[in-house]
Amino acid sequence: MHAGLWPNPLIEQRADPFIYRHHDGYYYFIASVPEYDRLEIRRAVTLAGLARAEPAVVWRKHAQGEMSALIWAPELHFIEGKWIIYFAAAHSPEIVDGLFQHRMYALECGADNPLTGQWHERGRIITPLDTFSLDATHFVHQDKHYYLWAQKDPAIRGNSNLYLAEMATPWRLKTPPSMISRPELPWEIIGFWVNEGPAFIRHGRRLFITYSASATDENYCIGLLWADADADITDPAQWHKLPQPVFRTQWQHRQFGPGHNSFTVGEHGEDVLVYHARPYTEITGDPLYDPNRHTRVKAFGWDEEGMPRFGEPPADTVG
Structure with missing residues (x-):
């Protein structure tokens, strides 16, 4: 399927989408479900095939205590031969x-196929601050x-900042966290002061981190940090923030609040932005409980200076 012709939305009612292309030839998909009560994975040999793939529930929330409510923003990674889910x-x-x-947790699976393998809880990922943490x-x-x-840092205004640390194991930090971004610009503080949902990609001699900002309604948008590949990336001064969002609401296309992205690679090697957005702005109650943040994918390119050019969220083609 041509890069510009993937169905939009690709998968309905799946927010915070994460797609990983593994060396076995499959695309693996995981995301928040509207009920916020379980973790499910699906896989397919094409991006479009993910829409028709049968999800496998690999974990359900606890009946009480920690990990018993609001299961959010899972990601599936393959780290040194093991599957890891962060959520x-x-x-x-x-x-x-x-x-x-919220606090952050990890699961591990040693099987070849994470849809059918046994998953083991590896507990909470401890950071120096015992505060709201996610993504x-x-x-x-x-x-x-x-x-x-x-x-969240109680000493800093807002809901959340972005932190980076080296890891000792897939569920334990090795170094003290470095705060590399905080909500400060006008478009990062609409409704809520938020930097969240970070995603990493490298291109040429630069490293890039996208992140989402503001409330999760039509004001939600994607910002960009970049650093030189040879820099000490644990030094916050090495990260540069673009002054404007790089992906935001497109009213004419009726694409509202695009955000919480990840990156994958298309069938023909193209870079692909994975994100969610709503097709309307009229939300009753808390936007987090509106189920219609749909998963979408869009190919993107790079300019002559090596910076990503995401363009605009395209209009729905299905639904």
Whole structure:
């Protein structure tokens, strides 16, 4: 299927989408489900095939205690021969002091096929702050494993900042976290002061981190950080923030609040932005409980300076 002709939306009612292309030839898909009660994985040999693939439930929330409420934003990674799922969960759906109560957790599977293999809980991923935290991702740079996530610092205004640390194991940090971004620009603080949902991609001699900002309604949008590949990426000063969003609501196309992206590679080697967006703005109640943040994919390119050019969210082609 041509890069510009994937169905839009690709998968309905799946927010915070993550797609990983493995060396076995399959695309693996995981995302938040509207019920926020389970983790499910599907796979297909094409991106379009993910829409028709049967999901396999690999884990369900606990009946009580930690990991019993609001299972959010899972990601599936393959780290040193093992499958790892990172996700956020709370012990209660209640909001306390203006925030949900999420912490970050990991599961591990040693089987070849993560849809049918046995998954083991590896517990909470501990950070120096015992605060609201979520949206973890993983990447390797210069043979070091890094953990990248969003977390609240009580001393800083807002819901969450972005943090980066080297990892000792897939569920334990090796170095103190570095805060590489905080919500500060006008488009990052609409409704809520938010930097969250980070995603990593490398191109040429630069490293890029996209992230989502503002409330999860039509104001939700994607920003961009970049650093030189040879820089000390744990030094916050090495990360440069673009002054404007790189992907945002497109009213004419009726694509609202695009965000919480990941990256994958298309069948023909093209870079692909994976994200969710709603087809309307009229939301009753908390936007987080509106189920119609749909998974979408879009090929993108790079300009002469080596910066990504995501363009605009295209209009729906199905539905």
